[in-house]
């Protein structure tokens with residue numbers, strides 16, 4: 001890896017943010033012959049991309065994203081032949097607790113069928129065959145045999161090595177402080193170690209993208225949601241497929257333990273941005289309100305102060321928070337674990353090995369932004385994956401690379417424009 005403090009060159013493309021999106025975009029750009037550098041304020045892949053549940057799924061993806069989910073499968077498979085990061089097509093079982101949830105799954109399947117892939121409804125006996133451990137009763141279930149899992153931390157180590165071997169320059173511990181413009185065009189990133197220039201610049205900074213965009217007056221309507229996870233010590237007799245339900249969710253780990261979480265337990269803290277963007281987030285929030293709790297606490301004041309600290313000449317939150325590592329919601333995780341023990345004798349004596357949390361970047365329509373910025377030629381955004389970015393990361397990186405090089409692609413880039421929000425004076 002390049003040493004922080006040794007910035008000098010110009011690259012065809014420079015990316016701010018080395019999570020799965022920044023790294024996979026960089027890899028595909030490099031494979032098209034471009035010179036590419038990726039900057040990260042801390043270690044590569046250390047925020048959302050290594051903290052997630054490790055699901056690589058199609059079930060319940062938005063229709064607009066489904067082509068990216070399907071196109072990511074062969075990429076994951078190809079990468080898994082090159083390195084060991086626990087990728088397995090173990091299948092995903094999505095279970096409905098009641099009629100309302102089942103109606104939602106049925107509607108999703110009806111729409112998804114038109115795109116032609118492997119998810120299907122299961123009868124009661126099939127649910128039992130796939131999930132014999134459960135004593136619970138379910139109103140219905142969908143199953144996708146091609147969905148899978150991977151170990152996010154190992155996957156990120158693999159991807160960083162792969163990108164580097166392909167010739168991508170990785171520059172860790174180097175915070176981008178602001179975007180540099182020359183003559184109305186993107187010119188470079190101002191970092192804590194100096195200016196690095198690129199013919200194209202990509203902001204792939206996860207939850208920090210909003211603030212980075214703000215340094216040049218671009219409004220990115222992005223908010224943050226905190227999600228918590230626990231892992232158990234290895235145990236025998238648990239389910240093989242990923243189990244997705246609002247009662248609990250789980251997936252087997254490579255070490256024989258399980259990652260366990262509750263889908264409907266994410267927390268959003270009220271911030272100045274929540275108020276600014278309330279109108280655009282409200283419709284989706286009302287639809288998802290059972291999945292999210294809202295908290296008004298000291299976060300509001302902290303963010304109020306932090307958001308004044310940007311710019312090329314000041315130490316700023318990008319340098320002060322090398323890794324976003326929030327406190328997990330231990331109470332909710334304990335409740336979730338109690339449900340798991342109650343429903344599955346195999347987990348009665350399961351021991352908890354650890355708990356952690358991550359902060360998710362969400363957009364008003366829960367779809368990512370994979371887009372140019374009309375106002376500043378040469379500037380691109382790849383962010384806002386709204387909790388789906390790990391599984392669809394590979395094809396999203398490919399789409400983003402194609403967008404930058406002008407290569408033809410068919411993966412629905414029209415759904416992922418910044419212009420769709422109409423926040424920056426563009427035509428929606």
Ligand SMILES: Cc1cc2nc3c(=O)[nH]c(=O)nc-3n(C[C@H](O)[C@H](O)[C@H](O)COP(=O)(O)OP(=O)(O)OC[C@H]3O[C@@H](n4cnc5c(N)ncnc54)[C@H](O)[C@@H]3O)c2cc1C
Nearest residue numbers: 017019020021041049052053055176206358388389390391
């Ligand atoms: C608890 C949890 C569970 C999840 N489960 C799943 C799942 O099972 N399946 C799934 O598909 N998705 C899941 N997700 C979502 C998924 O992890 C994300 O969508 C995806 O990792 C986003 O990748 P990213 O590269 O955009 O962002 P990140 O991984 O957050 O990377 C952004 C990077 O940018 C760097 N950066 C930020 N600002 C700057 C700056 N100013 N200068 C330099 N570098 C900067 C950061 O340090 C970071 O490394 C989950 C997320 C969480 C938190």
